[in-house]
Amino acid sequence: MKTGEILAEVRSRQPQAPWLPRIDGIAASTGIHSRGWMLPLETAAAPGSGTGLRTLGAGPARAALARTGFTDHEVKRAIAALEAIPAPQTIQERTAPAWAAVQTYGEDAAREALRNARLDTADVDCLITSHSTTPALPGLDLSLFNRLSLRSDVLLLPATQWACIAGTRSLALAAELVAADPGRVVLVVISEALSTTYQPADDTLESLIVRLLFADTAVAVVVTGRPRPESVLRLDAAWHHTLPGTMDLHRLDTRDDGTHFVMDRRGPRAVQETVAAMWEWLRLRHQDDGHPWHPDLLLAHPGGTRVLEYMEQTMPAGWPEGLLAYSRDSYTTGNRGGAAVLDILRRAHDAGQKSGSRTVLYAAAPGLTATAVEGEWL
Numbered sequence: 001m002k003t004g005e006i007l008a009e010v011r012s013r014q015p016q017a018p019w020l021p022r023i024d025g026i027a028a029s030t031g032i033h034s035r036g037w038m039l040p041l042e043t044a045a046a047p048g049s050g051t052g053l054r055t056l057g058a059g060p061a062r063a064a065l066a067r068t069g070f071t072d073h074e075v076k077r078a079i080a081a082l083e084a085i086p087a088p089q090t091i092q093e094r095t096a097p098a099w100a101a102v103q104t105y106g107e108d109a110a111r112e113a114l115r116n117a118r119l120d121t122a123d124v125d126c127l128i129t130s131h132s133t134t135p136a137l138p139g140l141d142l143s144l145f146n147r148l149s150l151r152s153d154v155l156l157l158p159a160t161q162w163a164c165i166a167g168t169r170s171l172a173l174a175a176e177l178v179a180a181d182p183g184r185v186v187l188v189v190i191s192e193a194l195s196t197t198y199q200p201a202d203d204t205l206e207s208l209i210v211r212l213l214f215a216d217t218a219v220a221v222v223v224t225g226r227p228r229p230e231s232v233l234r235l236d237a238a239w240h241h242t243l244p245g246t247m248d249l250h251r252l253d254t255r256d257d258g259t260h261f262v263m264d265r266r267g268p269r270a271v272q273e274t275v276a277a278m279w280e281w282l283r284l285r286h287q288d289d290g291h292p293w294h295p296d297l298l299l300a301h302p303g304g305t306r307v308l309e310y311m312e313q314t315m316p317a318g319w320p321e322g323l324l325a326y327s328r329d330s331y332t333t334g335n336r337g338g339a340a341v342l343d344i345l346r347r348a349h350d351a352g353q354k355s356g357s358r359t360v361l362y363a364a365a366p367g368l369t370a371t372a373v374e375g376e377w378l
Helices: 003-013 020-030 041-045 058-067 072-083 091-116 140-147 160-180 205-213 267-286 305-314 325-331 337-351
Strands: 126-130 155-158 185-193 216-224 233-246 250-255 258-263 297-301 358-365 367-377
Touching (some): 003 041, 003 205, 020 205, 091 185, 126 140, 126 160, 140 155, 160 185, 160 216, 160 233, 160 297, 160 337, 160 358, 160 367, 185 337, 205 258, 216 337, 233 267, 267 305, 267 358, 297 325, 297 337, 305 325, 337 358
Parallel strands (some): 297 358
Antiparallel strands (some): 250 258, 358 367
């Protein structure tokens, strides 16, 4: 989905928006040229199947108009005009096709991850899943359990509300499970249809930014203690941090017409607090190394490029430049939510890394909560 297509849709729908003259500059500031969606823009922006009479109903509307003195002819004209007004999509109309896509894309990602690890579905001992924008019960864990024909004794761990930290926190949890049983195979699948937050009727500046930011992605990764020739990263330590009193800064708001992502301008500053806490965790972890320490790779999803800039400005002295290059590259194709860190990890892998490269993965999510994982490239 190209940024120009979204801008054209916004211009046609909201020609009087006060921020419209600045729309090109706003879009350019995101640095996003295109983003992948599981469903086309026409689906997200389409009207619902109902009309302007969806809530009131034609019968009560006729009665109300008649009571005010309208003639039969005038009542019929008014009802016809209301029926011609398209209503927004309902939450069911928005979510149902996206949920179907989340399951299909998630299955495809899971099968590819297992193939790359030279493992079969029968080898899976635990399945961790996340999908924050398509609520469903049963969820993605049970859907994939059936689609992949997993063993009946597989441990299912759904983490629907992890949102943007799903990648890092799933790795942290998987590493703990494998540390307890090195032979265990943990399959992590994150499938996000963030395009369901695209709300064409919203005319706020914040809504415009949300429409420009989000991408849909399905990713999967295998974590195990079994020696594998295809192994990428050894996971050594994890860190978690949550700020109290920050639940209102970023949130999903479910309304009649679907899911809205609400952002508060105080959000980036709160994310910065977790970054500072992570720097301190790394300092304390390596203070006794006997030599200056720094990661060779920093794979970070703090929510946007503004916080990436803050991370670059506040890195400990002596850290090399360019540590966030793969993170910046990922953001040029949209904010992938919980799938972002694993997408960044894939980009680093595809570029080729030296064995022994010290790596830190970090992400922050609504709440405000953050997780980091430290490891070494194999």
